[in-house]
Amino acid sequence: MRMLEGQGVTKYFGGLAAVSNVDFHIDQGEIAGLIGPNGAGKTTLFNLISGAFPISSGEIRFKGQKLNNLKPHQICKMGVSRTFQETKVFANMAVIQNVLVGAFFGTPTSVSGAEAAREASQVLEFVGLSAMSAVPVKDLTLVNQKRVEVARALATKPELLLLDELMAGLNSTEVSEAMELVNKIRDSGITIFMVEHVMKAIMGICERIMVFHHGEKIAEGTCNEISCNKTVIDIYLGEETNAGS
Amino acid sequence: MSGIERVLELILYGILSGGVYGLLAMGLSLQYGVCRVLNITHGEFVMLGAMLTFTISSTFNINPLLTAAIVGPLLFAIGFLLQATLFRGLKARTPSPPVFEGSALLVAFGLMYIIQYAAVMNWSAQQQPSVYLSYRVLFLGMNIPLNELVAFAIAVALGVAVYLFLARSRLGRAIRATAEDPATASLMGVNTNMVLALCFGLGALLAGVAGTLVSIKVQARTGIGFSNTVIALIVVTLGGLGSVPGSFVAGILIGIVSQLVIGLWEPILAMPVYYVILMVLLLVRPAGLLGKK
Amino acid sequence: MDITGFISKHRKLLLAGFLVLILIAIATLPLYGRTYDVRLMISILAYVAMAISWAMFSGVTGYMSLAPAAFLGVGIYAVALLQRELPFPVIIVIGGLMAFGLAILVGLVTLRLKGIYFAIFTFGLVVLMARVIEYLEAMLFNLHSRHILSVGTANSLYMMLGLAVVTVLSVYFIKRSRYGLALLSIGGNEEAAAHMGVNTTRVKVLLFAVSAIFMGAAGAIMAPTLIYINPGNAFGLVYSFMPILMAVFGGMGQLYGPVIGAVAFGYIEEWLRKELGGSFMLAFGIILILVIVFLPNGIVGLVPMVRSKLGWVIQKLRKGGQAEQHANA
Numbered sequence: 001m002r003m004l005e006g007q008g009v010t011k012y013f014g015g016l017a018a019v020s021n022v023d024f025h026i027d028q029g030e031i032a033g034l035i036g037p038n039g040a041g042k043t044t045l046f047n048l049i050s051g052a053f054p055i056s057s058g059e060i061r062f063k064g065q066k067l068n069n070l071k072p073h074q075i076c077k078m079g080v081s082r083t084f085q086e087t088k089v090f091a092n093m094a095v096i097q098n099v100l101v102g103a104f105f106g107t108p109t110s111v112s113g114a115e116a117a118r119e120a121s122q123v124l125e126f127v128g129l130s131a132m133s134a135v136p137v138k139d140l141t142l143v144n145q146k147r148v149e150v151a152r153a154l155a156t157k158p159e160l161l162l163l164d165e166l167m168a169g170l171n172s173t174e175v176s177e178a179m180e181l182v183n184k185i186r187d188s189g190i191t192i193f194m195v196e197h198v199m200k201a202i203m204g205i206c207e208r209i210m211v212f213h214h215g216e217k218i219a220e221g222t223c224n225e226i227s228c229n230k231t232v233i234d235i236y237l238g239e240e241t242n243a244g245s
Numbered sequence: 246m247s248g249i250e251r252v253l254e255l256i257l258y259g260i261l262s263g264g265v266y267g268l269l270a271m272g273l274s275l276q277y278g279v280c281r282v283l284n285i286t287h288g289e290f291v292m293l294g295a296m297l298t299f300t301i302s303s304t305f306n307i308n309p310l311l312t313a314a315i316v317g318p319l320l321f322a323i324g325f326l327l328q329a330t331l332f333r334g335l336k337a338r339t340p341s342p343p344v345f346e347g348s349a350l351l352v353a354f355g356l357m358y359i360i361q362y363a364a365v366m367n368w369s370a371q372q373q374p375s376v377y378l379s380y381r382v383l384f385l386g387m388n389i390p391l392n393e394l395v396a397f398a399i400a401v402a403l404g405v406a407v408y409l410f411l412a413r414s415r416l417g418r419a420i421r422a423t424a425e426d427p428a429t430a431s432l433m434g435v436n437t438n439m440v441l442a443l444c445f446g447l448g449a450l451l452a453g454v455a456g457t458l459v460s461i462k463v464q465a466r467t468g469i470g471f472s473n474t475v476i477a478l479i480v481v482t483l484g485g486l487g488s489v490p491g492s493f494v495a496g497i498l499i500g501i502v503s504q505l506v507i508g509l510w511e512p513i514l515a516m517p518v519y520y521v522i523l524m525v526l527l528l529v530r531p532a533g534l535l536g537k538k
Numbered sequence: 539m540d541i542t543g544f545i546s547k548h549r550k551l552l553l554a555g556f557l558v559l560i561l562i563a564i565a566t567l568p569l570y571g572r573t574y575d576v577r578l579m580i581s582i583l584a585y586v587a588m589a590i591s592w593a594m595f596s597g598v599t600g601y602m603s604l605a606p607a608a609f610l611g612v613g614i615y616a617v618a619l620l621q622r623e624l625p626f627p628v629i630i631v632i633g634g635l636m637a638f639g640l641a642i643l644v645g646l647v648t649l650r651l652k653g654i655y656f657a658i659f660t661f662g663l664v665v666l667m668a669r670v671i672e673y674l675e676a677m678l679f680n681l682h683s684r685h686i687l688s689v690g691t692a693n694s695l696y697m698m699l700g701l702a703v704v705t706v707l708s709v710y711f712i713k714r715s716r717y718g719l720a721l722l723s724i725g726g727n728e729e730a731a732a733h734m735g736v737n738t739t740r741v742k743v744l745l746f747a748v749s750a751i752f753m754g755a756a757g758a759i760m761a762p763t764l765i766y767i768n769p770g771n772a773f774g775l776v777y778s779f780m781p782i783l784m785a786v787f788g789g790m791g792q793l794y795g796p797v798i799g800a801v802a803f804g805y806i807e808e809w810l811r812k813e814l815g816g817s818f819m820l821a822f823g824i825i826l827i828l829v830i831v832f833l834p835n836g837i838v839g840l841v842p843m844v845r846s847k848l849g850w851v852i853q854k855l856r857k858g859g860q861a862e863q864h865a866n867a
Contacts, residue, residue, distance in 0.1 A: 072732040090726030101723045104716045105735035347600045355826035362820035475662040
């Protein structure tokens with residue numbers, strides 16, 4: 001069974017189709033990427049998967065179960081977690097508290113205070129933030145705030161992790177570190193689906209890439225296939241500034 | 246008079262008073278839709294309009310309806326200044342829009358008491374004989390006080406004027422753009438601070454004129470603010486926040502309901518009935534009758 | 539060891555001792571204070587309970603409830619209706635539970651939606667309840683007001699003190715629990731909280747209703763001190779305004795913030811009421827606005843600043859003392 005499947009996925013905002021009749025799938029254990037110009041519908045697709053918006057038509061299934069009318073907290077408990085394009089951390093709370101929210105509430109069954117605390121410190125160590133667990137998140141640098149978001153999502157014990165533009169705003173070193181982290185996450189058994197603009201990251205870690213344009217999936221394949229695809233290249237002529245950043 | 250006639254008369258009264266409710270709601274809708282301030286002092290502006298109408302018309306012996314020409318701009322100025330100084334200053338100091346909305350609400354709560362008690366200190370809590378044009382005329386086969394008809398006509402005329410202004414004029418477009426996306430509107434050259442202040446002032450003006458219209462039908466008192474705020478809030482929600490036609494449709498509906506409850510059942514149950522309507526609305530279609538989903 | 543060293547070493551113990559002294563002072567007030575003072579204290583303790591419970595929900599989530607007065611009134615009427623039927627302590631619990639029920643209803647209707655609907659609904663709730671009760675009282679019992687039997691001013695004080703303590707402790711433990719964490723996350727970023735598995739609607743409705751319990755209980759305990767009640771004086775919007783003013787002024791970042799606000803404004807209200815008559819509300823409206831704009835974290839927000847200045851002063855005194863010792867050596 002495929003981990004995540006979508007058929008005919010469509011989302012209208014008013015009269016405009018942000019996502020139009022998209023079929024897609026994510027296999028277990030892979031790192032899949034989603035690229036496309038701004039406004040192509042990538043984050044909207046993520047929002048449809050995570051339950052932030054209701055789908056207009058079509059179906060999305062996670063491990064065979066329909067996600068269509070479920071609320072975000074229910075989808076999270078099923079095993080799908082995510083980060084956000086504009087980091088939505090709990091700014092006035094400490095790092096460890098941010099992660100604890102995920103640890104306490106993200107799992108399908110209730111956990112004890114001790115279990116949640118244990119899970120939270122393990123996750124913090126995994127992402128490299130143990131030293132800052134008591135720091136209020138608003139005092140952290142952007143890259144560390146993104147680490148908090150990832151840690152928080154990991155604390156919900158997901159099987160599928162959606163990363164929305166994780167690399168945005170990071171410098172070259174930080175991008176490499178983030179790429180390592182993503183690989184580490186996949187190696188721990190979590191499937192990853194990531195939206196990215198930073199080509200270095202996409203080409204470096206994704207095994208399969210989908211390309212969106214104007215809400216439609218216009219191409220899909222391995223990194224090589226995509227980078228040789230004429231349509232994709234045409235679309236990205238204007239996006240060259242992002243490549244290699 | 247037969248039962249049917251009585252009901253029809255109540256419905257007509259309801260439609261007529263609903264026009265003024267629509268005017269009320271429109272002002273509130275502007276203030277929330279554009280400035281993001283849920284102005285729970287709206288009713289107090291109505292009260293100020295009513296009291297000022299009485300004071301000016303009795304002091305200078307003018308037709309109360311004409312005093313709207315003074316009351317309107319005066320309250321516009323107050324609203325304009327409130328947005329330009331107080332709410333703008335608050336916005337600059339709050340970290341996010343939801344926090345601003347919460348803080349603005351509490352600020353309005355404080356403002357409510359300031360205006361109420363300033364009014365009581367100035368005018369005392371007694372009723373003022375401000376009723377005007379109360380003789381009845383024949384309309385659609387029924388004897389209706391002229392002031393009801395006049396108030397309705399003025400309210401609807403103003404409503405249409407505001408609607409056309411928002412829909413057709415350049416400033417109206419700027420207002421709608423600011424309401425939808427202030428950041429983008431600003432980038433496109435709109436002076437959003439001016440737009441916000443104008444809208445808040447306009448909302449206050451509409452409340453003030455509504456106060457004038459109320460005062461010619463009912464004796465003006467300093468205590469009428471609260472119930473007008475509640476009605477405005479319910480009508481705005483029922484009609485859909487941000488929809489001018491919605492405000493009037495909802496206003497008329499509430500007006501009819503109000504007259505039927507007061508005339509056929511029990512005046513004190515009017516507000517509970519509004520709340521039942523509000524509850525049903527929030528459970529079924531929170532966006533309102535004509536609001537965007 | 540000098541004084542400042544002693545204080546910092548045994549801080550927690552001294553604080554606990556100080557609090558116990560205050561509680562004893564309050565509890566023994568009937569012995570040395572006038573009836574007027576005791577009644578004022580009852581009022582202040584009621585405000586403490588209401589301000590803290592208001593801050594627990596609205597201060598954290600940003601969903602502004604204007605309904606405290608409605609819950610207070612429900613508690614008052616619970617006593618009015620049941621005072622001859624049941625023992626008083628039971629009625630207090632029932633008052634709390636009735637407020638809980640009303641809050642659940644309000645919450646289920648409005649807390650699934652954006653905060654503005656919650657504010658709109660709770661704004662008129664106080665007057666709504668007054669009208670409904672006025673109608674039912676007239677219709678069912680042909681009554682317009684009720685006489686409440688006294689239980690003794692001293693007993694009312696003890697009960698209100700007990701409620702204030704229970705409220706403080708309950709809110710303390712709730713804040714430390716996972717529900718407190720969930721509430722904080724909703725206030726931080728509600729969408730993210732939902733995506734991390736928090737059932738935001740359920741958490742909001744539940745905790746809003748819990749906060750109402752304390753307000754209902756306060757109303758029930760308050761009732762015997764009012765003697766004659768009618769829907770007008772039992773449901774006054776001012777009883778929503780005052781806890782909010784107190785919580786905002788005191789500061790909602792710490793548990794003791796609303797307590798400071800309640801004590802301060804409890805006394806200020808009495809004083810201003812004598813000096814200015816009814817117009818003191820105008821002054822309070824101005825104060826609320828000034829605090830929201832210029833001191834959004836309340837008095838509590840000033841504590842770090844005061845602490846650092848105080849520390850600096852103490853340091854200087856220490857250095858001065860040491861310099862003297864060296865000079866005299």
